[in-house]
Amino acid sequence: xxxxxxxxxxxxxxxxxxxxxxxxxxxxxxxxxxxxxxxxxxxxxxxxxxxxxxxxxxxxxxxxxxxxxxxxxxxxxxxxxxxxxxxxxxxxxxxxxxxxxxxxxxxxxxxxxxxxxxxxxxxxxxxxxxxxxxxxxxxxxxxxxxxxxxxxxxxxxxxxxxxxxxxxxxxxxxxxxxxxxxxxxxxxxxxxxxxxxxxxxxxxxxxxxxxxxxxxxxxxxxxxxxxxxxxxxxxxxxxxxxxxxxxxxxxxxxxxxxxxxxxxxxxxxxxxxxxxxxxxxxxxxxxxxxxxxxxxxxxxxxxxxxxxxxxxxxxxxxxxxxxxxxxxxxxxxxxxxxxxxxxxxxxxxxxxxxxxxxxxxxxxxxxxxxxxxxxxxxxxxxxxxxxxxxxxxxxxxxxxxxxxxxxxxxxxxxxxxxxxxxxxxxxxxxxxxxxxxxxxxxxxxxxxxxxxxxxxxxxxxxxxxxxxxxxxxxxxxxxxxxxxxxxxxxxxxxxxxxxxxxxxxxxxxxxxxxxxxxxxxxxxxxxxxxxxxxxxxxxxxxxxxxxxxxxxxxxxxxxxxxxxxxxxxxxxxxxxxxxxxxxxxxxxxxxxxxxxxxxxxxxxxxxxxxxxxxxxxxxxxxxxxxxxxxxxxxxxxxxxxxxxxxxxxxxxxxxxxxxxxxxxxxxxxxxxxxxxxxxxxxxxxxxxxxxxxxxxxxxxxxxxxxxxxxxxxxxxxxxxxxxxxxxxxxxxxxxxxxxxxxxxxxxxxxxxxxxxxxxxxxxxxxxxxxxxxxxxxxxxxxxxxx
Numbered sequence: 001x002x003x004x005x006x007x008x009x010x011x012x013x014x015x016x017x018x019x020x021x022x023x024x025x026x027x028x029x030x031x032x033x034x035x036x037x038x039x040x041x042x043x044x045x046x047x048x049x050x051x052x053x054x055x056x057x058x059x060x061x062x063x064x065x066x067x068x069x070x071x072x073x074x075x076x077x078x079x080x081x082x083x084x085x086x087x088x089x090x091x092x093x094x095x096x097x098x099x100x101x102x103x104x105x106x107x108x109x110x111x112x113x114x115x116x117x118x119x120x121x122x123x124x125x126x127x128x129x130x131x132x133x134x135x136x137x138x139x140x141x142x143x144x145x146x147x148x149x150x151x152x153x154x155x156x157x158x159x160x161x162x163x164x165x166x167x168x169x170x171x172x173x174x175x176x177x178x179x180x181x182x183x184x185x186x187x188x189x190x191x192x193x194x195x196x197x198x199x200x201x202x203x204x205x206x207x208x209x210x211x212x213x214x215x216x217x218x219x220x221x222x223x224x225x226x227x228x229x230x231x232x233x234x235x236x237x238x239x240x241x242x243x244x245x246x247x248x249x250x251x252x253x254x255x256x257x258x259x260x261x262x263x264x265x266x267x268x269x270x271x272x273x274x275x276x277x278x279x280x281x282x283x284x285x286x287x288x289x290x291x292x293x294x295x296x297x298x299x300x301x302x303x304x305x306x307x308x309x310x311x312x313x314x315x316x317x318x319x320x321x322x323x324x325x326x327x328x329x330x331x332x333x334x335x336x337x338x339x340x341x342x343x344x345x346x347x348x349x350x351x352x353x354x355x356x357x358x359x360x361x362x363x364x365x366x367x368x369x370x371x372x373x374x375x376x377x378x379x380x381x382x383x384x385x386x387x388x389x390x391x392x393x394x395x396x397x398x399x400x401x402x403x404x405x406x407x408x409x410x411x412x413x414x415x416x417x418x419x420x421x422x423x424x425x426x427x428x429x430x431x432x433x434x435x436x437x438x439x440x441x442x443x444x445x446x447x448x449x450x451x452x453x454x455x456x457x458x459x460x461x462x463x464x465x466x467x468x469x470x471x472x473x474x475x476x477x478x479x480x481x482x483x484x485x486x487x488x489x490x491x492x493x494x495x496x497x498x499x500x501x502x503x504x505x506x507x508x509x510x511x512x513x514x515x516x517x518x519x520x521x522x523x524x525x526x527x528x529x530x531x532x533x534x535x536x537x538x539x540x541x542x543x544x545x546x547x548x549x550x551x552x553x554x555x556x557x558x559x560x561x562x563x564x565x566x567x568x569x570x571x572x573x574x575x576x577x578x579x580x581x582x583x584x585x586x587x588x589x590x591x592x593x594x595x596x597x598x599x600x601x602x603x604x605x606x607x608x609x610x611x612x613x614x615x616x617x618x619x620x621x622x623x624x625x626x627x628x629x630x631x632x633x634x635x636x637x638x639x640x641x642x643x644x645x646x647x648x649x650x651x652x653x654x655x656x657x658x659x660x661x662x663x664x665x666x667x668x669x670x671x672x673x674x675x676x677x678x679x680x681x682x683x684x685x686x687x688x689x690x691x692x693x694x695x696x697x698x699x700x701x702x703x704x705x706x707x708x709x710x711x712x713x714x715x716x717x718x719x720x721x722x723x724x725x726x727x728x729x730x731x732x733x734x735x736x737x738x739x740x741x742x743x744x745x746x747x748x749x750x751x752x753x754x755x756x757x758x759x760x761x762x763x764x765x766x767x768x769x770x771x772x773x774x775x776x777x778x779x780x781x782x783x784x785x786x
Contacts, residue, residue: 002349007054011061012356013363019780021070027063034059065360069181073786075117077187082163083731085192088112089157091204093119094317095215096150097244100560101125103147106185107158117186122160124150124191146193152212153203159195162187165786166730168535169759169775170569172415172481172576175364181783182320182361211314215240218315218444225452231459235452237263238432238440241316248562253463256470258403258421262432270325272433273312273441274333278305302336305329315444320359321367327354328375348375366413370406377405381498399425401498408482408490408516415575416478420469431462480578482516490516520578523547524764527640529666531673531763533701534573535755535775536565538729539593542675542701543573544666547639549583553664553675553701558596566597571604573760580605583638586630587612587620588661588677595620611645613660630662632690641668646694647679647687658704659683671698671770673763674719678704684715692718698770699723699763702745706737716748723772724750725761732756757785 022030034056041052089111096105102125109118124147164187167176180186191197203213218240226232233245246263254260261268282301285291291300306329313326328351335347352372355362362368381401403421410417418424439455442448469475482490493512496503524530526547534541536556544551556565574580585607588594599619601607612627614620620627632652634645647663654660661677674697679687684703687695700721703710705728724745728736737754746752751772753761759775776784 002345003050004053004057005349005353007057008061008064009352009356009363011058011063012065012360014058015062015065015069016361016363016781018066018782021066021073021782024067024070027066030059031063061356064357068360069782072181072184072186073783075184075186076786077116077162077164078114079164081114081116083161084114085195086112086114086116086160086162087157087196088116088160089155089200091209092150092152092154092156093209094212095152095219095240095242097242099123099244100562103150105150107156110155116162119184120160120162120187120189121180121185122158122189122191148199151202152216153205153209154199155201155204157196157198157200159192159197160189161192162189163731165783166756168537168569169784170535170573171532171760171775172572173535173569174572175781177783177786178361178364178781181786182359182364208318212317215242215315215317221447222443222452225449226456229456231456231463234263234459235436235440235455238269238437239315239444241319241322248567250463253466253470256418256420256475257424257428257466258418259424259428259466262428264321268429268433269437270309270313270322270329272437274305274309274329276438277308278302281305299337299339302333306333312441320362320365321371323358324355324362324368324371327351327358328371330354345379348372348379366409369409369413373405373409374402377401377498380405380495396426399429404494404497407513408487408494411479411490411516412481412487415481415572415578416476418475419477420472420475424466424469427465428462431458436462477517478575478580479517479519480521480576482519486516486519489513524639525766527669528764528766529641529668530765531666531699532573532577533725533727533755533761533763534565534569535759536569536597536727537756538705538732538734539565539596540588540677540701540705540727541565541570541594541597543570543577543579544673545577545579546641549638550579550581551584551586551643552582552601553586554588554594554677555585555597555601557593564597564600566600566602566604568597570597570601574605582607584609584611586610586662586664586675587614587627588663588675589657590614590618590660591657591678594678611662613662630664641666644694646691647683649686649690652686654683654686656680656682658709659686661703663687665694665697667697668765670767671765673697673699673701673765674721675701676703676710678707678710680704680707680709681712681715684710684712688714688718695719697721698765699725699772700750702726702737702741704736705734706741707734708738708741711741711744713744716744721745721748721750723763723770724752725763726752726754728754728756730756 038052038056041048088107088109090107090109093106093108096103102123104121104123107120107122109116109120126147165177165180165185180188219236219242222236222239223232223245226235233243233247234250236245237243243263251260254263278301281304282297285297285300309326309329313322316322331351331354332347378398378401381397399422407417436455436458439451443451443455490513493509496509496512497506499506524545524547530545532543534543534556539557540554541556542553544553552570556569558564559568582605585601587598587610590613602620607625610620610625610627611630612620613629614627630645630648632645632647632649636643644665645662646665648654648660658678658680659682661679661683663677663679664675666673674695680703695718697719698721700719700723702724706726726737742752753772753774755761758777761772761774764771
């Protein structure tokens with residue numbers, strides 16, 4: 001059975017890597033063929049039978065995953081209805097969350113004036129001051145209204161502007177479209193202030209809505225009790241699973257110390273509640289003989305623990321990670337209730353099967369791999385060993401095993417792991433599990449403020465210690481994700497290290513891990529370079545890499561008061577390609593869509609030099625490196641690659657900020673690239689008059705995202721590019737690129753690329769010439785664009 005379940009899981013995983021889903025007829029044929037093969041092998045020896053069953057299970061997992069995906073993808077927003085006003089009546093589902101200038105919520109649709117999906121993720125924004133001239137704003141600029149206080153279960157009639165699921169596509173980036181698909185959110189959008197937005201019913205009661213109302217009340221009471229408390233968001237997360245009030249700085253501390261699992265209602269908390277309640281119930285049950293005679297205390301404890309875990313999971317909103325934890329626990333509880341003494345590996349296999357039947361997209365989640373890996377590691381070092389460790393040594397051994405076992409997964413998934421994880425978890429796990437969380441749960445039932453105040457004080461003590469650990473220079477090991485073969489070798493090394501004491505050459509497992517830890521991705525050869533134009537939405541950011549140097553040109557936009565492209569895109573990308581130091585940062589000009597991520601970037605990596613013309617008081621000027629303005633004529637050479645600033649000229653003072661953009665040309669024997677910022681026709685004329693011949697380049701980052709105020713015919717003719725790259729946001733309100741500009745570059749002989757539909761664009765300039773590829777073409781998935 002265990003082998004068949006692993007084969008089923010492999011089939012699910014293979015399906016999630018498909019660029020396109022096979023048709024229904026093909027899936028039926030696959031299932032019938034595999035069944036026929038399994039039937040033909042059934043009368044053979046045991047090993048052949050097992051192979052046949054594994055083949056059938058593999059096909060079943062693949063077909064199940066593909067069928068679920070086909071069914072979910074049919075619930076879609078037609079492309080013809082993107083960007084148009086739609087009137088929808090629906091119920092607010094789950095907890096609304098405050099984000100930046102407004103609130104984000106899930107709407108369960110009841111009726112609509114157009115064919116729309118059943119569930120959508122929507123935003124409702126407050127008014128704001130409009131962005132300055134030339135600055136790219138987000139898609140909702142100029143369309144905000146006052147935001148009412150939204151609560152779960154309210155029925156609203158809303159005027160919406162929707163779009164199909166779309167996320168940024170970058171190396172090492174988060175797949176937002178997969179996240180939406182797993183949660184059944186098949187469109188996103190925002191509420192139109194100009195439309196008719198009416199509250200029709202204050203409460204539409206159904207069981208889950210009532211649960212969300214309770215969660216909303218608990219959250220409001222916690223925040224009101226601790227209105228200015230620094231760690232109130234952590235307590236709310238432990239109570240109802242809402243992590244919205246946890247600050248980015250706190251998440252950084254949790255990540256560096258590997259204790260983020262403690263503020264997420266997942267396996268640890270659900271299991272802890274089940275164990276505590278089950279233990280108390282079993283203890284009391286044994287002391288009442290009539291009850292024990294009718295129903296064994298062990299089963300009563302299992303039933304009580306499962307009920308408590310279910311109640312806690314419901315209070316947490318029954319999100320995807322919590323569902324997985326509850327399913328795993330349910331398998332264990334059911335085995336106890338049925339009186340089945342199953343091996344631990346069998347229980348894990350059944351839990352794996354249950355999770356993937358309910359949620360075949362779980363294999364795309366980092367939490368899935370880490371949670372099952374941690375449980376497997378515990379069983380590997382504790383279960384089935386004679387003369388094993390006892391008492392407190394079990395906890396130490398278990399924590400060390402989990403830390404070691406998750407290292408390969410953390411490197412593959414996050415390009416980093418915490419070196420201080422055992423120390424941080426040694427005090428954080430008991431503190432959160434046995435003191436803070438029980439106080440939080442007691443505060444839910446008893447509205448007694450001192451309970452929350454004590455929990456907050458204990459959380460503060462814990463954070464002081466965690467912040468001290470996180471500030472250590474060696475807190476994190478960071479590197480690019482290793483290739484699959486090295487990761488597998490690392491896993492083998494971990495398994496060898498965790499063998500029982502006395503195993504010959506047990507510490508040789510370290511040698512198998514070293515190649516994984518020492519690996520770094522290949523860089524361009526001397527005289528060659530690579531340019532990666534990142535998909536940052538409405539903005540611009542490009543990374544240029546030579547044999548030994550790295551340059552970042554622009555840093556993308558700010559997405560909100562606390563979120564920007566530096567944090568969301570640039571730092572994960574740089575981690576994925578193994579870059580922890582930038583030799584130069586070039587900011588083309590002072591527009592928010594080009595400078596929005598600069599502060600986060602400067603906090604996350606070392607920057608040696610900055611070229612930027614920034615106003616007094618800009619955040620980058622407060623750092624230890626004073627920015628120096630770009631001036632035409634500046635040249636430098638890195639590893640056989642030549643860099644030249646073409647614009648602006650010394651003493652030139654353009655009227656428009658866009659025309660102050662730093663224009664940079666990079667050339668190597670195999671080809672050249674022109675980075676033109678947001679220059680408009682006035683700056684283009686200046687460049688043509690001053691250095692027309694110097695503009696000629698094989699690749700151009702099209703000025704101002706393809707705006708009609710740029711890319712004049714004379715400029716295009718002078719550049720003579722074979723490749724034109726447009727950095728644009730999906731359905732952006734500026735309608736970039738302008739059709740006439742797109743057509744002009746195409747008519748000149750250039751092949752046009754665009755980041756909104758193709759993701760990050762990578763340009764390799766080698767001795768043999770220039771090659772271009774796009775992220776969505778390199779790693780296509782069946783849900784992209786759906």
